[in-house]
Amino acid sequence: MIVSGGPMELSGNNLFSNVDFVFLDRDGVINRKARESEYVWQWSDFHPLPDVEAAILSFNRSGRRVIVVTNQRGVARGLYTLDQVDSLHDRLQKHLTRFGAHIDAFYVCTHDYLQCSCRKPKTGLLEQAFRDFPKATKRNSIVIGDSVSDIQLALAFGIRSILIRDDARILSPDDESTLSMATAVSSSLKQAVDTYFITPANPVGTRRGLISIEAARQR
Numbered sequence: 001m002i003v004s005g006g007p008m009e010l011s012g013n014n015l016f017s018n019v020d021f022v023f024l025d026r027d028g029v030i031n032r033k034a035r036e037s038e039y040v041w042q043w044s045d046f047h048p049l050p051d052v053e054a055a056i057l058s059f060n061r062s063g064r065r066v067i068v069v070t071n072q073r074g075v076a077r078g079l080y081t082l083d084q085v086d087s088l089h090d091r092l093q094k095h096l097t098r099f100g101a102h103i104d105a106f107y108v109c110t111h112d113y114l115q116c117s118c119r120k121p122k123t124g125l126l127e128q129a130f131r132d133f134p135k136a137t138k139r140n141s142i143v144i145g146d147s148v149s150d151i152q153l154a155l156a157f158g159i160r161s162i163l164i165r166d167d168a169r170i171l172s173p174d175d176e177s178t179l180s181m182a183t184a185v186s187s188s189l190k191q192a193v194d195t196y197f198i199t200p201a202n203p204v205g206t207r208r209g210l211i212s213i214e215a216a217r218q219r
């Protein structure tokens with residue numbers, strides 16, 4: 001399938017209407033990113049970005065799977081444990097429950113640079129998720145992330161991507177060139193949902209949409 005093309009070429013509300021599996025980066029997409037070389041592993045440092053709960057709920061209600069794929073190199077560095085990451089994700093789930101939203105699965109790379117096949121932009125986390133969710137295909141999946149490595153991941157795996165970019169970071173020409181290969185760009189997850197996933201033909205969040213997609217799934 002054709003993946004790239006750039007945001008200008010591929011605009012329009014139906015661009016992602018066939019997406020069933022949404023692979024979300026965590027830091028910088030769901031919660032505020034920590035400062036450089038700092039990590040988020042405690043709930044007190046976990047600051048959900050504005051309207052992220054509503055965005056996830058929209059995906060939930062449209063019958064899409066929401067799956068987090070996150071690099072947590074801090075575990076390899078001994079700064080926190082995988083158990084602590086799991087606890088944080090439990091806490092996030094509890095938080096989302098208050099909004100009626102949920103994340104379907106979390107995949108975490110706990111390794112250091114060049115130590116594994118799952119640290120993004122390597123594709124191991126997606127491969128694992130595809131084994132666990134046999135209905136996921138490269139055509140019905142998307143990566144949403146804020147980093148060069150998220151866009152590289154999507155390109156390496158051959159799936160579409162949305163870059164979340166809300167600032168004017170100065171990046172190298174190489175990085176800018178990689179980011180320009182994202183299928184689309186949004187300033188936030190909520191903005192991405194509003195721009196690309198709610199259409200009259202695809203009424204995310206409406207009862208009709210929910211029922212028709214659920215019914216389709218049961219066939």
Ligand SMILES: [Mg+2]
Nearest residue numbers: 025027028146
């Ligand atoms: Mg990120």
Ligand SMILES: [Zn+2]
Nearest residue numbers: 109116118119
């Ligand atoms: Zn890994």
